[in-house]
Amino acid sequence: MKFQKWLKVAGDQSYRNKKCPVESSEQVTVFNYLRKHYPETYGRIAIHPRNEGKRTHGQVSRQKAEGMTPGASDIIIPGNPSLVCELKRQDHTICAWQKGQIEYLQACHDQGCYVFVALGAKAFIQEFEKWKS
Numbered sequence: 001m002k003f004q005k006w007l008k009v010a011g012d013q014s015y016r017n018k019k020c021p022v023e024s025s026e027q028v029t030v031f032n033y034l035r036k037h038y039p040e041t042y043g044r045i046a047i048h049p050r051n052e053g054k055r056t057h058g059q060v061s062r063q064k065a066e067g068m069t070p071g072a073s074d075i076i077i078p079g080n081p082s083l084v085c086e087l088k089r090q091d092h093t094i095c096a097w098q099k100g101q102i103e104y105l106q107a108c109h110d111q112g113c114y115v116f117v118a119l120g121a122k123a124f125i126q127e128f129e130k131w132k133s
Helices: 023-037 057-065 101-110 121-132
Strands: 008-010 075-077 083-088 114-119
Touching (some): 023 083, 083 101, 101 114, 114 121
Parallel strands (some): 083 114
């Protein structure tokens, strides 16, 4: 996985372990952390847009019309600035960019959002704590 120069990467890019947790497990860890430690604030407003998955052409067209944005990042927390994070596995060499993800991150970056890629839940939590302080 190649990272853009403008894109902040949280986590150890040299980490290699093909048995590291899958992205969905890392996602659960992140949201459990936010909801446990910040139940009335960040845990309440943080979202994970559901954009992945197989859909028929008709479903995709309808969902786009309803506001689905292909490539939307895994974790979005409204704020000033808003936090926008693409979560990847801790070993990023076994991950791939999905269509539209880099463009979405670039658009958020251009609008002044706090944008980063987190390599695992631990990296997300560390970067989140920097953002909120």
